[in-house]
Amino acid sequence: MTKPFIQISGLSKRFPGANGGEPLTVFENANFSIEKGEFVCIIGHSGCGKSTIMNILAGLDTPTDGGVIMGGKEISGPSLERGVVFQNYSLLPWLSALKNVTFGVRARHPDWSRAQVFEHSQKYLEMVGLTGGAEHRKPAQLSGGMRQRVSIARAFAIRPELLLLDEPFGALDALTRGTIQDELTRIWSGSEQTVFMITHDVDEAILLADRILLMTNGPFARVAESVVIDIPRPRERAEIIHQPAYYKIRNHLVEFLARRSKQLSGVRDHGGEPPVTVRPGAEDPDEQERRPASRPQLVSVAS
Amino acid sequence: MNGIALSDNTKAFLLSIALLVAMLGIWELATPAVKSAGELTEYEMLTGGGGEQARVPPPSQVIEKAVKELSNPFYDNGPNDKGIGIQLAYSLYRVLSGYFLAALIAIPIGFLIGMSPIAYKALDPFIQVLRPISPLAWMPLALFVIKDSQASAIFVIFICSIWPMLINTAFGVANVRKDWVNVAKTHELGQLKTAFLVILPAAAPTILTGMRISIGIAWLVIVAAEMLVGGTGIGYYVWNEWNNLDLTSVIFSILMIGIVGMMLDTVFAYIQRAVQFQE
Numbered sequence: 001m002t003k004p005f006i007q008i009s010g011l012s013k014r015f016p017g018a019n020g021g022e023p024l025t026v027f028e029n030a031n032f033s034i035e036k037g038e039f040v041c042i043i044g045h046s047g048c049g050k051s052t053i054m055n056i057l058a059g060l061d062t063p064t065d066g067g068v069i070m071g072g073k074e075i076s077g078p079s080l081e082r083g084v085v086f087q088n089y090s091l092l093p094w095l096s097a098l099k100n101v102t103f104g105v106r107a108r109h110p111d112w113s114r115a116q117v118f119e120h121s122q123k124y125l126e127m128v129g130l131t132g133g134a135e136h137r138k139p140a141q142l143s144g145g146m147r148q149r150v151s152i153a154r155a156f157a158i159r160p161e162l163l164l165l166d167e168p169f170g171a172l173d174a175l176t177r178g179t180i181q182d183e184l185t186r187i188w189s190g191s192e193q194t195v196f197m198i199t200h201d202v203d204e205a206i207l208l209a210d211r212i213l214l215m216t217n218g219p220f221a222r223v224a225e226s227v228v229i230d231i232p233r234p235r236e237r238a239e240i241i242h243q244p245a246y247y248k249i250r251n252h253l254v255e256f257l258a259r260r261s262k263q264l265s266g267v268r269d270h271g272g273e274p275p276v277t278v279r280p281g282a283e284d285p286d287e288q289e290r291r292p293a294s295r296p297q298l299v300s301v302a303s
Numbered sequence: 304m305n306g307i308a309l310s311d312n313t314k315a316f317l318l319s320i321a322l323l324v325a326m327l328g329i330w331e332l333a334t335p336a337v338k339s340a341g342e343l344t345e346y347e348m349l350t351g352g353g354g355e356q357a358r359v360p361p362p363s364q365v366i367e368k369a370v371k372e373l374s375n376p377f378y379d380n381g382p383n384d385k386g387i388g389i390q391l392a393y394s395l396y397r398v399l400s401g402y403f404l405a406a407l408i409a410i411p412i413g414f415l416i417g418m419s420p421i422a423y424k425a426l427d428p429f430i431q432v433l434r435p436i437s438p439l440a441w442m443p444l445a446l447f448v449i450k451d452s453q454a455s456a457i458f459v460i461f462i463c464s465i466w467p468m469l470i471n472t473a474f475g476v477a478n479v480r481k482d483w484v485n486v487a488k489t490h491e492l493g494q495l496k497t498a499f500l501v502i503l504p505a506a507a508p509t510i511l512t513g514m515r516i517s518i519g520i521a522w523l524v525i526v527a528a529e530m531l532v533g534g535t536g537i538g539y540y541v542w543n544e545w546n547n548l549d550l551t552s553v554i555f556s557i558l559m560i561g562i563v564g565m566m567l568d569t570v571f572a573y574i575q576r577a578v579q580f581q582e
Contacts, residue, residue: 058489059488059489060485060488060489077488078485078488078489078490078491079489079491080489080490080491082489083489084485084489086482086485088482090482090483090485090486092483092486092501092504092505093580093581093582094504094505094507094578094580103490103500104490107490107491107492108490138580138581140580140581140582141581158490
């Protein structure tokens with residue numbers, strides 16, 4: 001059996017209790033893996049520690065126990081191999097959109113010439129639709145959607161092995177969110193990018209993900225289920241809702257979040273078993289055997 | 304309404320002019336004309352009374368003086384008679400050398416203090432004690448140690464401009480948004496690159512605020528310092544003209560101090576705008 005691209009094993013996070021009391025365990029003994037090229041979303045209620053998991057993957061936070069192995073190496077700090085798109089965009093406000101992207105590209109390729117860096121950055125800004133002078137504006141002069149596009153361009157432009165998206169569309173209105181989701185799918189399907197994304201939006205997760213990890217409520221949260229999205233790609237927002245599997249998956253997710261995330265929570269010292277794989281969208285029992293979930297042929301336009 | 308629409312700026316400008324004319328007019332009328340020699344009593348003639356030197360001069364005389372001084376600002380007729388331009392240049396030289404020496408020390412140290420909470424806590428008591436000391440209180444000590452009045456004046460400027468810059472730099476650096484530092488981390492920037500590419504531009508507006516406060520204080524202090532050390536400079540000039548009882552020159556130099564101070568502030572306001580960013 002080949003090793004998965006990213007293996008999260010025995011991951012726990014505890015915070016020391018107030019006044020020396022019992023420590024607060026956010027999540028405990030989390031075990032799951034991510035394959036190369038997979039798009040994985042993680043959903044859970046606030047406080048279940050999904051942002052902490054993401055920060056540990058980014059190398060910005062350290063687990064109390066356990067660890068993460070990516071590509072055969074343990075994650076011990078931030079790296080350019082793991083690009084992050086933060087919820088609040090985290091653009092540097094004193095730099096123009098273009099300079100924000102060149103900032104990342106220059107860090108990734110210190111040996112590149114100025115023209116090379118510029119050309120590469122420009123290409124990724126075009127990919128997210130930021131052209132015609134908008135790339136020379138400062139973040140404060142751009143709308144929320146445009147800022148998140150710049151942030152996505154910056155992350156994609158450094159071509160990390162793993163892309164971490166922390167609720168990237170959380171602060172956007174529904175219409176803008178839809179447009180950028182489409183753009184993200186388009187850019188992603190042209191790359192072989194592995195993506196790990198936090199979201200609160202069930203529909204967004206079904207549209208984008210190959211697999212959705214469901215977390216129970218904290219404290220003592222755990223990754224309870226791994227829901228495979230058996231909906232063929234390319235997916236489109238307008239089309240996907242007519243897929244027979246769509247509502248089966250959606251109902252399963254909503255049911256979990258509304259009820260079972262609470263029922264399953266608070267289990268201490270569980271055995272650390274990996275999440276149960278569920279395929280609510282599978283058409284017939286034979287489908288269950290097919291692994292991994294069907295994906296279209298990947299064609300790289302970047303590079 | 305009456306066909307002519309004036310912009311707010313024009314209105315404000317016209318109002319300023321009106322206020323200036325009104326103030327000068329009241330001042331002019333409030334200063335009584337000098338009686339001619341024929342009207343003086345015998346006592347007044349004996350005491351030299353009624354001499355114009357002893358009165359607050361009317362604005363017309365100050366303007367006359369200003370035109371005369373400013374048309375030849377750089378003449379030098381020995382130690383006690385130098386043009387206003389030379390005096391101001393001496394003061395500016397002292398202010399700027401003390402100020403930039405202070406910036407050279409305050410900004411890097413402020414940076415370190417801002418980056419390290421331990422250094423911040425360790426140095427804070429010293430800063431809190433040294434900061435409220437009037438810069439002129441250092442003068443005797445400076446004169447004794449340095450044994451040079453010029454360098455002592457520069458030292459006094461140095462010591463008064465260092466605190467706002469130090470405190471603002473430390474504050475600005477310590478309060479850089481964590482998100483931006485995380486951006487630097489996820490891009491694997493080294494400490495030096497993080498400092499120059501992320502923290503410095505992020506803290507620049509706060510640092511410039513400190514620099515602007517400092518230059519203002521330095522210009523306030525130089526006048527007092529030069530009154531003490533003497534020799535040259537605008538502060539010495541004011542005091543010297545007071546000893547000469549030439550109030551016209553005193554008022555003229557007060558105005559010049561204000562104008563130069565305003566120009567210094569304008570320069571820093573301009574730089575501050577250049578590094579300002581909108582979040």
